[in-house]
Amino acid sequence: MKVANATFIKQCVTLRGHARFLKDPVSIIYTNCKLLLIYMFRLVCVNCGAEFLPDDIIYRCRKCEHLLTVKYDLENIEVNRAEWDRRPMRLWRYRELLPVSREPVTLHEGGTPLYHLKSIGKELGLKELYAKHEGLNPSGSFKDRGMTVGVSMALELGMKTVACASTGNTSASLAAYAAKAGIPAVVLLPAGKVALGKVAQALMHGAKVIAIRGNFDRALEMVYDICLSEGLYLLNSVNPYRLEGQKTIGFEVIDQLGCVPDRMVLPVGNAGNISAVYKGLCEFVELDFIDSLPMMTGIQAAGSRPVVDAIEQNLDMVVPQADPETVATAIRIGAPVNAEKVLTAIRATGGTADAVTDDEILAMQRDLARKEGIGVEPASAASVAGVKKLIESGVIDRDERIVCVVTGHLLKDPETVIKQCESPIEIDADIESLLSVLR
Numbered sequence: 090m091k092v093a094n095a096t097f098i099k100q101c102v103t104l105r106g107h108a109r110f111l112k113d114p115v116s117i118i119y120t121n122c123k124l125l126l127i128y129m130f131r132l133v134c135v136n137c138g139a140e141f142l143p144d145d146i147i148y149r150c151r152k153c154e155h156l157l158t159v160k161y162d163l164e165n166i167e168v169n170r171a172e173w174d175r176r177p178m179r180l181w182r183y184r185e186l187l188p189v190s191r192e193p194v195t196l197h198e199g200g201t202p203l204y205h206l207k208s209i210g211k212e213l214g215l216k217e218l219y220a221k222h223e224g225l226n227p228s229g230s231f232k233d234r235g236m237t238v239g240v241s242m243a244l245e246l247g248m249k250t251v252a253c254a255s256t257g258n259t260s261a262s263l264a265a266y267a268a269k270a271g272i273p274a275v276v277l278l279p280a281g282k283v284a285l286g287k288v289a290q291a292l293m294h295g296a297k298v299i300a301i302r303g304n305f306d307r308a309l310e311m312v313y314d315i316c317l318s319e320g321l322y323l324l325n326s327v328n329p330y331r332l333e334g335q336k337t338i339g340f341e342v343i344d345q346l347g348c349v350p351d352r353m354v355l356p357v358g359n360a361g362n363i364s365a366v367y368k369g370l371c372e373f374v375e376l377d378f379i380d381s382l383p384m385m386t387g388i389q390a391a392g393s394r395p396v397v398d399a400i401e402q403n404l405d406m407v408v409p410q411a412d413p414e415t416v417a418t419a420i421r422i423g424a425p426v427n428a429e430k431v432l433t434a435i436r437a438t439g440g441t442a443d444a445v446t447d448d449e450i451l452a453m454q455r456d457l458a459r460k461e462g463i464g465v466e467p468a469s470a471a472s473v474a475g476v477k478k479l480i481e482s483g484v485i486d487r488d489e490r491i492v493c494v495v496t497g498h499l500l501k502d503p504e505t506v507i508k509q510c511e512s513p514i515e516i517d518a519d520i521e522s523l524l525s526v527l528r
């Protein structure tokens with residue numbers, strides 16, 4: 090059998106920049122006789138298993154159109170946990186398990202706090218209820234984890250312009266990382282349905298912001314077509330590299346908690362984030378860093394619940410919902426792109442999905458703010474509201490150790506906040522008036 094010459098292979102490995110992670114590149118190549126192994130990972134179809142090279146610019150399988158995932162050659166990647174522990178708690182401490190080989194485009198994302206919700210936990214009878222506050226990422230949501238990897242890959246792949254459709258946070262994050270990278274960003278939003286803070290960010294960071302008279306699902310179809318025809322780089326969660334960044338939420342939870350939680354609860358829109366966390370934790374199992382997985386639990390809004398329906402009715406696929414509606418605009422999505430991945434994540438871990446009403450979401454947004462000091466946007470509160478509901482219905486056991494991911498910051502959606510709160514008390518500028526309102 091003909092194998093490539095060792096020096097040539099070494100050069101290729103170095104060119105791809107992955108040499109530093111390889112234990113012994115040349116012998117690996119020789120024993121496997123496959124040039125493909127120069128790459129430390131491949132794109133693999135989750136349905137038919139077809140494999141594609143990492144620098145193939147595709148978002149779906151060329152054979153069957155299903156989703157792709159990034160598969161690492163874990164046996165040959167040197168991962169040293171003690172070395173990780175010496176690095177700062179940020180996303181790039183896990184760089185051996187990320188696809189980027191160039192200097193990343195980073196704004197110091199990740200390393201978000203894991204709060205023990207003592208007060209809400211006590212009310213619910215839970216000793217160990219935690220919230221990972223992803224609102225404390227640079228642009229105020231977990232989307233930054235996806236974008237630091239996604240925009241870095243865009244540069245690595247030689248793409249000149251990045252694009253996305255967004256319910257808001259994806260556009261804010263993409264705009265910021267494109268600015269950092271010095272490349273243009275195009276974002277499509279559903280007109281009139283994006284929280285004020287998010288539009289403000291996308292505009293201020295200099296993206297080309299286009300509001301379409303249609304919903305998010307339509308915006309995504311449109312941007313998908315335009316990316317394929319015009320050669321823009323698509324950074325919605327159908328892009329498997331973006332999800333690689335987001336899987337680090339799970340890594341950090343393991344490192345911060347020091348053990349595997351019994352359950353992880355996430356709000357679900359396009360279902361990329363919950364699928365990404367599950368995928369990352371499976372890699373930790375494969376590497377023998379952990380020996381069990383948390384029950385992956387997805388929470389949707391009552392007016393936008395296609396994944397919950399699929400789980401409850403035990404369907405093989407998610408049936409899209411035509412007109413999703415909820416105050417939690419970040420999860421106002423009727424046709425979740427990562428449907429097939431989320432069904433696997435939930436079923437393989439014995440998890441579940443449930444929906445909460447807008448009232449339950451807003452009540453929990455206030456509870457998190459007033460009883461825990463944690464300011465989140467409505468979609469984020471859905472995860473904790475979901476725990477409350479599942480405790481009351483007896484699905485969740487009170488001795489479980491539970492981590493909720495709260496996904497975005499309170500200031501993202503100031504209008505929904507103001508509507509729920511009393512106006513400030515306005516008085517004349519004298520001490521007497523002040524004392525009268527204090528009494």
Ligand SMILES: *Cc1c(COP(=O)(O)O)cnc(C)c1O
Nearest residue numbers: 258358359360361362419496497
């Ligand atoms: C994007 C987003 C979600 C939904 O995440 P998916 O990966 O689409 O399921 C939830 N909350 C916030 C704040 C978001 O920005």
Ligand SMILES: [Zn+2]
Nearest residue numbers: 134137150153
């Ligand atoms: Zn396929």
